[in-house]
Amino acid sequence: MKFDIVTLFPKMFDSPFGESMIKRAVDKKIIEIKTHDMRQWAWNSYGAVDDKPYGGGIGMLIRVDVVDKALKEIKNKNSHVILTSARGKRFTHRDAERLGKYENVIIICGHYEGYDQRISDLVDEEISIGDYILTGGEIPAMVMIDSIVRLLPGVLGKDDSSKDESHSSEGYIEYPQYTRPEIYEGKKVPEVLLSGNPILIKEWQKQQLKPVKPKVNIPS
Numbered sequence: 001m002k003f004d005i006v007t008l009f010p011k012m013f014d015s016p017f018g019e020s021m022i023k024r025a026v027d028k029k030i031i032e033i034k035t036h037d038m039r040q041w042a043w044n045s046y047g048a049v050d051d052k053p054y055g056g057g058i059g060m061l062i063r064v065d066v067v068d069k070a071l072k073e074i075k076n077k078n079s080h081v082i083l084t085s086a087r088g089k090r091f092t093h094r095d096a097e098r099l100g101k102y103e104n105v106i107i108i109c110g111h112y113e114g115y116d117q118r119i120s121d122l123v124d125e126e127i128s129i130g131d132y133i134l135t136g137g138e139i140p141a142m143v144m145i146d147s148i149v150r151l152l153p154g155v156l157g158k159d160d161s162s163k164d165e166s167h168s169s170e171g172y173i174e175y176p177q178y179t180r181p182e183i184y185e186g187k188k189v190p191e192v193l194l195s196g197n198p199i200l201i202k203e204w205q206k207q208q209l210k211p212v213k214p215k216v217n218i219p220s
């Protein structure tokens with residue numbers, strides 16, 4: 001699977017993609033990641049990719065001709081194009097599974113105040129990673145790629161290790177897990193996990209699977 005990322009900040013990807021699981025997936029040739037500096041398709045000789053919004057308003061917008069030129073060069077018949085957008089569809093585990101089936105995913109990272117609406121017509125989908133505003137689409141691209149890649153066959157140590165995770169079943173979170181020490185500040189590991197009985201342990205783990213309702217310790 002190949003990822004093409006169109007960004008104003010290609011260097012931002014060096015560290016997160018140069019470590020751990022993504023690096024291993026690249027080394028094993030399960031994925032290929034190519035970053036493209038958006039400025040190579042700039043509309044002027046100073047490398048500008050943005051312009052003022054018609055009708056006024058604060059900030060600048062990424063121009064449609066810049067993204068169009070980029071896609072004409074990068075896209076092929078197997079490409080699926082994503083635009084990062086705070087207005088897009090909220091990214092979920094199901095999307096990570098679905099997007100991992102494409103041969104080529106192209107991610108356009110937005111920046112500035114936003115983008116010319118006509119860019120929307122050039123892409124297959126607009127994706128948001130949550131209801132908050134980030135400075136650009138680089139972190140959303142990293143989040144999506146990380147969650148897609150860890151589900152690809154051969155990436156995790158055991159192909160099974162992503163099966164029981166939170167969100168792998170619709171709306172459920174993983175059972176709680178414990179490691180040493182057995183007792184910490186009076187808090188004990190559940191007895192059943194120390195029993196050595198795999199049937200009882202499996203049963204307990206099944207009972208612990210919960211509908212998504214994260215713990216939030218914020219006074220109301």
Ligand SMILES: C[S@@+](CC[C@H](N)C(=O)[O-])C[C@H]1O[C@@H](n2cnc3c(N)ncnc32)[C@H](O)[C@@H]1O
Nearest residue numbers: 084085086110111113128129133134136137140
């Ligand atoms: C500063 S934001 C622009 C926000 C825009 N003015 C709005 O209100 O929707 C710049 C770019 O960062 C990216 N971005 C910001 N927040 C995002 C999010 N939650 N999910 C995905 N992309 C996001 C998008 O590409 C966006 O165009």
